[in-house]
Amino acid sequence: MGKVTGFLEIDRRDRKYRPASDRIRNYKEFVIPLGREATRDQAARCMNCGIPYCHNGCPVNNQIPDWNDLVYNDKWQEALGNLHSTNNFPEFTGRVCPAPCEASCTLNLEDTPVTIKSIECAIVDKGWEEGWIVPEPAEVKTGKKIAIIGSGPAGLAAAQQLARVGHEVHVYERQGRAGGLLRYGIPDFKMEKSHVDRRVAQMEAEGVVFHYGVNVGVDIEPQELLAQYDAIGLTGGAEKPRDLPIEGRDLDGVQFAMDFLPQQNRRNGGEPDTTGNARPILAGGKHVVVIGGGDTGSDCIGTSVRQGALSVTQLEIMPQPPEKENKALTWPNWPLKLRTSSSHEEGAERDFAVGTVKFTGENGKVKTLHCTKVDASFKPIAGTEFQLKADLVLLAMGFVSPVHDGLLEKLGVKLDGRGNVEANMLAYKTSVEKVFAAGDMRRGQSLVVWAIREGRQMAHAIDKHLMGETILPR
Numbered sequence: 001m002g003k004v005t006g007f008l009e010i011d012r013r014d015r016k017y018r019p020a021s022d023r024i025r026n027y028k029e030f031v032i033p034l035g036r037e038a039t040r041d042q043a044a045r046c047m048n049c050g051i052p053y054c055h056n057g058c059p060v061n062n063q064i065p066d067w068n069d070l071v072y073n074d075k076w077q078e079a080l081g082n083l084h085s086t087n088n089f090p091e092f093t094g095r096v097c098p099a100p101c102e103a104s105c106t107l108n109l110e111d112t113p114v115t116i117k118s119i120e121c122a123i124v125d126k127g128w129e130e131g132w133i134v135p136e137p138a139e140v141k142t143g144k145k146i147a148i149i150g151s152g153p154a155g156l157a158a159a160q161q162l163a164r165v166g167h168e169v170h171v172y173e174r175q176g177r178a179g180g181l182l183r184y185g186i187p188d189f190k191m192e193k194s195h196v197d198r199r200v201a202q203m204e205a206e207g208v209v210f211h212y213g214v215n216v217g218v219d220i221e222p223q224e225l226l227a228q229y230d231a232i233g234l235t236g237g238a239e240k241p242r243d244l245p246i247e248g249r250d251l252d253g254v255q256f257a258m259d260f261l262p263q264q265n266r267r268n269g270g271e272p273d274t275t276g277n278a279r280p281i282l283a284g285g286k287h288v289v290v291i292g293g294g295d296t297g298s299d300c301i302g303t304s305v306r307q308g309a310l311s312v313t314q315l316e317i318m319p320q321p322p323e324k325e326n327k328a329l330t331w332p333n334w335p336l337k338l339r340t341s342s343s344h345e346e347g348a349e350r351d352f353a354v355g356t357v358k359f360t361g362e363n364g365k366v367k368t369l370h371c372t373k374v375d376a377s378f379k380p381i382a383g384t385e386f387q388l389k390a391d392l393v394l395l396a397m398g399f400v401s402p403v404h405d406g407l408l409e410k411l412g413v414k415l416d417g418r419g420n421v422e423a424n425m426l427a428y429k430t431s432v433e434k435v436f437a438a439g440d441m442r443r444g445q446s447l448v449v450w451a452i453r454e455g456r457q458m459a460h461a462i463d464k465h466l467m468g469e470t471i472l473p474r
C-alpha cells in the first residue's frame with residue numbers, strides 16, 4: 001500500500017480551478033494540476049482496504065489502490081500500464097468523470113476520499129508528456145473485418161480493443177470528426193478536443209480506419225455493411241432529446257441544448273457546421289433560462305456565461321437535494337446530494353421544484369417563461385406562479401432513447417421497453433445476427449466511463465464470437 005500512515009498524516013488536497021473571472025474569458029480547460037510531489041502525497045493516503053470498494057464504484061473497475069501505490073513509489077510508467085489495462089482513455093475520465101470511485105472510497109466516510117480522479121489524470125497526462133503512450137498495432141492479423149457505427153467513447157474503446165487483437169476495424173461516423181459527445185456535447189472548458197485528436201491519431205496508427213460524414217442508414221444502407229463485414233458494433237449514442245410540449249414551444253429562441261452546445265464546440269475547433277442547423281444560437285446579451293439540472297444543463301450555463309449572457313437561470317423540477325448525504329444510508333453508493341459544478345460557480349441562479357407552464361413572446365420570439373412551484377408529485381402549487389425573462393431557453397432535460405429512424409429501423413434490431421437497443425451485458429448481441437450494441441445506444445443516456453466499459457466489453461464479445469475465444473479483458 002502507499003504510506004501505511006498516509007491517511008492519518010496527509011490532508012486531502014485536490015486540483016483547484018482558475019478564478020471564474022479569468023476562466024470565463026475563453027473556452028480553455030481551467031483545472032490546475034497538483035504537480036508531481038503533491039500527487040504522490042495524495043496517492044500515499046490510499047489505505048489499500050481489504051475490500052477496495054472503489055473497484056466496484058468505478059464502472060471500468062480501475063485497480064485504484066494498485067496505481068496509487070505505484071505513484072507513491074514513483075513508478076509512474078508502471079502505474080500508467082496498470083491504468084490502461086482497464087481504461088483505454090483515462091485522460092477523458094480524469095477530466096469529465098463524476099468519480100463514483102471517490103464516493104465509494106472508505107475515506108469518504110469522513111468526507112475526505114482519496115483524490116482518485118486527479119491521480120488518474122496525472123498518471124495519463126504524464127504518460128503523454130513523457131512519450132510513453134504510443135501506438136500498439138497488432139502483430140498478427142486475423143483477416144476479420146468489423147464495422148463500428150458511432151465514434152463516441154463506446155465506439156472508440158471498442159475499435160481500439162478490436163484493432164489491437166488483429167481485426168480490421170472501420171469506424172463510421174455521421175459527424176465530420178470523431179468523439180461523439182466528447183467532441184460535440186462536452187464543452188472545451190471541461191475537456192479540450194486535442195485529447196480526442198491524439199487518441200484518434202494513435203488508433204489510426206494501430207490500423208483503425210475512420211469514415212467521417214457517413215450517416216449509416218441514410219448515406220449507406222446497413223445491409224451493405226452487413227454484407228461487407230464479419231461483425232457490426234452499434235455505438236450510436238442516445239440522441240433523441242426529451243422535449244417540453246407546452247404552449248409556446250415553437251417560439252424562436254426555445255432550443256434543445258444539443259442544438260446550442262455543438263455549435264460552440266465547432267466554433268472552437270474551427271469546424272464548419274454541415275448539419276443543416278447552421279443558424280447561430282448565441283446567448284450573448286440575452287436572459288437565458290436552462291431547463292434541466294444535469295451535466296448538459298451545467299454545460300449550457302458555462303457556455304452561455306462565456307458567450308456573454310445577461311443572466312442565466314437554471315430550473316429543475318425535482319426538489320432541492322440535501323447539501324450532505326447520510327453516509328450510514330448511502331455509502332459506498334453514489335449519493336443524491338446537491339452538486340455545484342464549476343459552471344454554477346460562474347454565476348447562475350438555480351431554482352428547484354419548478355414546473356414550466358408556457359412560453360410567451362413577441363413577433364414570434366420567446367420573451368417570458370411562465371412557471372409555478374410544484375409539490376412532491378410535480379403538481380402545481382396554487383399561488384406560487386411566477387415569470388422569468390427569457391430571450392433564450394435551452395432544453396436540457398435529458399435524452400429519451402437512440403434515434404430509431406434510419407439505422408435501427410432499417411436493421412430491424414429489437415428494442416427494449418425504453419426504446420434502447422436490446423442486448424445483454426454479457427454477449428452484447430442484438431436480435432440481428434452478427435450485430436452487437438454498446439454504450440448509450442444500449443443502456444440509454446449515461447456517462448463516458450460507462451460507455452468505455454461497454455465498448456471494451458462489446459469488443460470482448462465480438463472477438464469471442466468471431467474467434468471462438470478471446471484474450472481481451474471484460
Ligand SMILES: Cc1cc2nc3c(=O)[nH]c(=O)nc-3n(C[C@H](O)[C@H](O)[C@H](O)COP(=O)(O)OP(=O)(O)OC[C@H]3O[C@@H](n4cnc5c(N)ncnc54)[C@H](O)[C@@H]3O)c2cc1C
Nearest residue numbers: 150152153154174180181216236237439440446447448451
Ligand atoms: C452536453 C453533455 C455533457 C455531458 N457531460 C458528461 C460528463 O461531464 N461526464 C460524463 O461522464 N458524461 C457526460 N455526458 C454523457 C456522455 O457524454 C455520454 O454518456 C457518452 O458520450 C456516451 O458515449 P457513446 O459512445 O455511447 O455515444 P455518443 O458519445 O453519443 O456517440 C455516438 C456517436 O455515434 C454517431 N452516430 C449516431 N448514429 C449514427 C449513424 N447512423 N451513422 C454514423 N454515426 C452515427 C454520433 O454522431 C456520435 O458521434 C454528457 C452528455 C451531454 C449531452
Ligand code: SF4
Nearest residue numbers: 058093097099101117
Ligand atoms: S474512471 Fe471515474 S470512477 Fe473510475 S477511477 Fe476514474 S474517476 Fe474514478
